[in-house]
Amino acid sequence: MTATTATRAHARLRPLGAESARWSSGFWGGVHERTRDVTIPQIWSSLSDPAVSPGLANFRIAAGLEEGSHLGPPFMDGDFYKWLEAAIARLETDPDPELAARVEDLAGLIASVQREDGYLHTPTIISTRHQALRETQGPVEALADRFHFETYNLGHLITAGVKHYEVTGSTTLLDAAKKAAGFLEDLATNKPLELARSAICPSHYMAVVDLYRATGDERYLRLSEAFVRVRDDFQGGDDNQDRLPVREQTVVAGHAVRANYLYAGLADLVAETGDDELTAVLERLWQDVVDTKLYITGGAGALYDGASPDGSPWQDQISRVHQAYGRAYQLPHTTAHNESCANIGLILWGERMLSLTGDARYADVIEQVAFNSLLSSISLAGSEYLYTNPLRQVRDLPYPLRRPGDTAIHPTPPPPPSDERLRESYLSCFCCPPNIARTLARFHERAASLGDDGLYLHLYGGSSVDVTTDDGGRLALREDSDYPWSGELTFTVQDAAGPGTPLHLRIPGWSSGATLTVNGDEVAVSEPGTYTRVEREWREGDVIALALPMPVRVLRAHRLAEEATNQVAVRRGPVVYCLESTDLPGGVALEQAALRRGQGLTPVEAEVTGTRIVALETEIAVLPKPTDDALYDDLGEAEPSTAKTRLVPYFAWGNRGAGEMSVWLPLAW
CATH class of the missing domain: 2.60.40 (Immunoglobulin-like)
Incomplete structure (x- = not known):
């Protein structure tokens, strides 16, 4: 068997498809089976049920097969395409005639909705149909709002179309992908300002290079280069990494998903063009993340809401940035955002840098993300999901943390207390679950690569x-x-x-x-x-x-990572561990638990909700409980006691019901 493509002329390594690399046994073999048998079908059951999700219904309404209005966020089309990509990847590893027929039917449905010029965005298509029927005078203009995510949606359509063609040979979705790329090409040529302003969460950078590799048509490679030129000419902000031309960027700032997608797409471009200057930029930005902004779990994008870090000396020119990379070493625990899509974006960026360079440090980070923050984003059962991936969860927070949705498409009352922040089977902001599914469904592609050597x-x-x-x-x-x-x-x-x-x-x-x-x-x-x-x-x-010897390691953080001062984290091999309140003796609160210096942590076989793990047993110091909730209080003279407990892998936290959890723990001398 050979590598999937003959392109990537300037990359040292070429990826392997399912005909050449599989997870056939062991840990990742089990995850593959769970993804195939549980995750992909479960997400489809949500997307196809209008009582839960508008994902399928929006396309049927846009096609005139049903009556109704568009529901859900403007990026819901892209979420649907991501699930489709996951289903197609399943067909590659585990052929299924029934699923193949469903995918082809959905490809036909999607193609039937697409405008002749290649534009496809169900909110606009539905609004246009309603206006034609004189039912509404709602907006019908494409690219009217940069946060409609049209280019993001089209990027995921192109990616799914390429994968569908590669796996099945069908051109139904590939033809739609070509038309979508043609629409983007027209924008780059005739409406560059509109394209640059609307290039939110730029999945289309990676997508058009995929299309070039699948077709050999260099117009798509030239289109990728045009995306960069258009972005560099646009005066934007850190929210979408367009405040500075890409070659002038020295630190990673702003929205973490958008950043990671952008840099992954640029790495794809470099693999085809050999742009050494851009390679150096990407290596510099990668080190900025890994050296100063990456959680020990591989989580990326620390802040729920930040500001453009040092973006301007004038405060009135510093803008709010959602789910952002912060300043160096700004790594809070309880309020860590670490959106699941951002962590996946780091894998996408890392695997492309690995392909370019053959440098194992990129594979190290991919593994760090995979065994920790990627797997923490999905339940051990494979059917519930997290949008954010904090490193600490505590009871009775005096403020609600952002929660991406509920189990229905309609608004619900305010979110529950933060100690009930658990995985959910459906999120009204549904970008993460299908992204998790497609990443795991294609995870065999990260196992190995083929190079000239x-x-x-x-x-x-x-x-x-x-x-x-x-x-x-x-x-x-x-x-x-x-x-x-x-x-x-x-x-x-x-x-x-x-x-x-x-x-x-x-x-x-x-x-x-x-x-x-x-x-x-x-x-x-x-x-x-x-x-x-x-x-x-x-x-x-x-x-x-x-x-590979796997001693238990007790790690400390950089002196500038303030929230980890005088605290330690535990890792064994690639797996980061945490302490859950479920495993503490009765009467002991999470804030009382401290690791004792020199105390052994013994690996033991264990299970969490039927899933086999290796836990770490130890004796902790139990610190005196505070007498009240005063902001500041005397330390007191009570002596610490001890208690036996166990730590579990971080990816397994939150599977045993509501409770508290922490990766970082005080160190008792």
């Missing part, structure tokens, strides 16, 4: 990989492991032919003391955060054994 294994957790190189070499590997609970990984050669294909195994940046053998013979291991190259004439039955 061999096969690279990026992520571990139950992969099967089968590649054929341009010179005729073939290498098929099966991973057997209990990763991330154990660092003992075995890769068995299932088949090999032709010239020996060099194998590159990632040595995670978190690791220390890794060892590697091939058929029992020791192989020198490179430094953590790099790939170890193994080159030989492979034979069926060869066994590569990689051992």
